[in-house]
Amino acid sequence: MEIVFILEQVLNGLLVGALYLLIALGLSLIFSLGGIVNLAHGAFYALGAYLTVLLAPEIGFGGAFVVGPVLVGLLGLLIERFLLRRFYRGDPILGLLLTFGLAMVAEQTLRMLFGAAPVPFSIPPALRGQVFIGEFIYSRYRLLILAVAVVAVFGLWLLLTRTAFGRVVRAGVQDPDMVAALGISLKPYMSAVVAIAVGLAALAGVMTAPITGVHPAMGAEILTFAFVVVVIGGLGSFWGVVAAAFIVGVVRGLAAYFYPSATEASVYLLMVLVLLLRPRGLFGERIRKFE
Amino acid sequence: MSISRRGLMAASAFGLAAPSISYGQSEVIRIGHLTPRTGFLGPLGEYAVQAATLAAEEINAAGGILGRRLELLMEDSVNPQTGSAKAERFVQRDRVAAIVGEINSATALAIAQVVNREHVLFLNTGANSDALRGSDCQRFMFHVEGQNSMYVKTVGRALMAGGLIRGKRSYALTADYAFGHDLLRVAKRFLAENAGTVAGEDLIPTDLSDFSPFLLKIRQARPDIVLLNLAGAQITNFLKQYSEFGLRFPVAGFGFDTALAWGAGQGNFLGTWPVMWHHQIQAPSAQAFVRAFTAKYNRPPENQAWGDYTAVKLMARAMTETRGTDGMKIVEYFEGEGRMDIAKTREGYFRKRDHQLMQEAYAITALPANEVRNRWDIFRAGAAVPGPNEPLDAIAATAEENACTFR
Numbered sequence: 001m002e003i004v005f006i007l008e009q010v011l012n013g014l015l016v017g018a019l020y021l022l023i024a025l026g027l028s029l030i031f032s033l034g035g036i037v038n039l040a041h042g043a044f045y046a047l048g049a050y051l052t053v054l055l056a057p058e059i060g061f062g063g064a065f066v067v068g069p070v071l072v073g074l075l076g077l078l079i080e081r082f083l084l085r086r087f088y089r090g091d092p093i094l095g096l097l098l099t100f101g102l103a104m105v106a107e108q109t110l111r112m113l114f115g116a117a118p119v120p121f122s123i124p125p126a127l128r129g130q131v132f133i134g135e136f137i138y139s140r141y142r143l144l145i146l147a148v149a150v151v152a153v154f155g156l157w158l159l160l161t162r163t164a165f166g167r168v169v170r171a172g173v174q175d176p177d178m179v180a181a182l183g184i185s186l187k188p189y190m191s192a193v194v195a196i197a198v199g200l201a202a203l204a205g206v207m208t209a210p211i212t213g214v215h216p217a218m219g220a221e222i223l224t225f226a227f228v229v230v231v232i233g234g235l236g237s238f239w240g241v242v243a244a245a246f247i248v249g250v251v252r253g254l255a256a257y258f259y260p261s262a263t264e265a266s267v268y269l270l271m272v273l274v275l276l277l278r279p280r281g282l283f284g285e286r287i288r289k290f291e
Numbered sequence: 292m293s294i295s296r297r298g299l300m301a302a303s304a305f306g307l308a309a310p311s312i313s314y315g316q317s318e319v320i321r322i323g324h325l326t327p328r329t330g331f332l333g334p335l336g337e338y339a340v341q342a343a344t345l346a347a348e349e350i351n352a353a354g355g356i357l358g359r360r361l362e363l364l365m366e367d368s369v370n371p372q373t374g375s376a377k378a379e380r381f382v383q384r385d386r387v388a389a390i391v392g393e394i395n396s397a398t399a400l401a402i403a404q405v406v407n408r409e410h411v412l413f414l415n416t417g418a419n420s421d422a423l424r425g426s427d428c429q430r431f432m433f434h435v436e437g438q439n440s441m442y443v444k445t446v447g448r449a450l451m452a453g454g455l456i457r458g459k460r461s462y463a464l465t466a467d468y469a470f471g472h473d474l475l476r477v478a479k480r481f482l483a484e485n486a487g488t489v490a491g492e493d494l495i496p497t498d499l500s501d502f503s504p505f506l507l508k509i510r511q512a513r514p515d516i517v518l519l520n521l522a523g524a525q526i527t528n529f530l531k532q533y534s535e536f537g538l539r540f541p542v543a544g545f546g547f548d549t550a551l552a553w554g555a556g557q558g559n560f561l562g563t564w565p566v567m568w569h570h571q572i573q574a575p576s577a578q579a580f581v582r583a584f585t586a587k588y589n590r591p592p593e594n595q596a597w598g599d600y601t602a603v604k605l606m607a608r609a610m611t612e613t614r615g616t617d618g619m620k621i622v623e624y625f626e627g628e629g630r631m632d633i634a635k636t637r638e639g640y641f642r643k644r645d646h647q648l649m650q651e652a653y654a655i656t657a658l659p660a661n662e663v664r665n666r667w668d669i670f671r672a673g674a675a676v677p678g679p680n681e682p683l684d685a686i687a688a689t690a691e692e693n694a695c696t697f698r
Contacts, residue, residue, distance in 0.1 A: 005507070005508075005511050008507050008511075009504055009507060012503050012504060012507060013504075015503075016326075016501055016503065066345050110335075115337060116328065116329075116334045116336065116337035117334040117335075117338070117550045117553070117554050118334055118524065118527045118550075118551070118554025118555070119554060120553065120554055120555060120556035120557065120593075120666070121533070121555035122534075122555075122557045123535060123558055125535075129537070129538040130536065137510065137536070137537075138536075139503075139535045139536050141381050141535060142503070142535070210531070210535075210556075211531050211532055211535055212500045212501070212527075212530070212531060212532075213500070213524050213527035213528050213551075213554055213555070214554075215333070215334060215524060215527075215554070216333075217330065217331075217333060218500070221500055221501075222500060236412060247393050250506070253503075253504045255492075256504030256505060256508070257504060257508065260493035260494055260495065260505070261467050261493075261494035261495075261496065263495070263496055263499060263504070264496040264498060264499060265496070266374045272323060
């Protein structure tokens, strides 16, 4: 009997990991290509959630699901063009300060506009309910999240590996000078990458709005986890981040089962262990420009 | 000459309030307000700040305290370390006559240690731990907020009446910090006294936002009732996800704030919970408060707002009655156990033995989704506890349960 319950926690952990993944992948992409640790990434996630609350009564949850991430992606485009772009080659600390400041401005703006209290929002009636598979019971809505996350991640992988756009981006990660020497400007690619990355974070925000409290600090909450996932997975490694997200989800679930008060701490402990044994993370690549 | 609220908040946020505002000591009375405005208790801190502001405006509109203007200095207490440092700055640099506020039990203890050293009064408006009124009690700290024992006994009566305790198995989820640990201790004592048994109990990290692993555990344990000793944003997240997973076990909380249920969204609020105050109380002073708050902030006040509003009003009353701001005289005034209007049906008083405000409490029960008419009236409130024929201290911890020796 016990094994069924443990299996249940493992599966749940994979589902939770999918959500971390959407945020961690964008974080990893922006860092790999631009060298900027985007501390404002969580703010885009929160923005996605608040946009859902605002848009859903007008255009439905399905509409918000499409429009929210697109709007946030466009905002990302503007922020890349007018702010981030100035810091790619500079001291990394400047990019950190900029994005940290942006995150604080975003959180306080949400607090001023919507208040500190959580904004009510529920799962749309059509998506409520549970799925039963033998002893196993699960939230229908969460399975939907998993499906969306898998499609989004697979789509991103195709974009990065199977298109001309992806080839330039991957070359830019490894050797931006050579890309420039070949006469290709990375600027429009960077804009697109930031828009996609923050759009994915917003997508995660849209999907969590119905199941967790929508409040101004929600971005800061999830960001730490996303960072841990990126660090464990290894910078620059697409599948490393994917693997790390699922591992983090599962470790968290098992900790909740066996030693609940360490549910959150277990994830950081895992990070320490990975860093001790593999300082570049599980699948971290050697990126020349950061050496 | 007047100072705008925003200007005052901006100035105090930069730590410049006292030197830059040139009121003489004799012209204003300053009260320091500390409460968490960010983090998992931030949603409640916002109500606290709004209500304290409203109370101060009403006091000043009515001529101030002893003819002197009341000036509130407001700060985010953040955590026990920061809260303690800010309390010290309030007392030593800004020369506040009293400190009001707080929600986090660990921070409240840190503030209490500062005020006891400085002989300045601290009115706790949101920290529930019994220990603050027991092993950690301080002469200069009084509690407008109810203690954990009062919450447990209030909702406990409703649960006993519903046959959900005696001989039943409960699964408890508890916030993993000072407040939760204290509440779990009180809750287990209540269960033991009333022949309830424990099917499972988990400590939940305060920053946890995904309850799914615990919902699976609860389903596995199949308890007769799920008991929640959670705090802040945890409650909102739990409510949303409990509905999501379609669990049917009855739910009850031993600690609660209405704002967290309002924030969960339509169809997600369920169970029976205790509150020290709610916006449907029909006492004239309660309804006057609801009207003033709603007019100013466009939403009704809840229990946290009531706590800070009442505390500022009680401070003003004590200063008026003692003709000054002397900390020791105010302590003695409150220890006189005089009856005071606290925006409830019955008047309340501070119990001399542990400085706890003796007062009515209420168990509220979530309305079924089809009976909810608006965003705010999502529950049905039970009658005030203790009942009209009982002594007011009937739900408070007894001296045996929670002994206090003032230092």
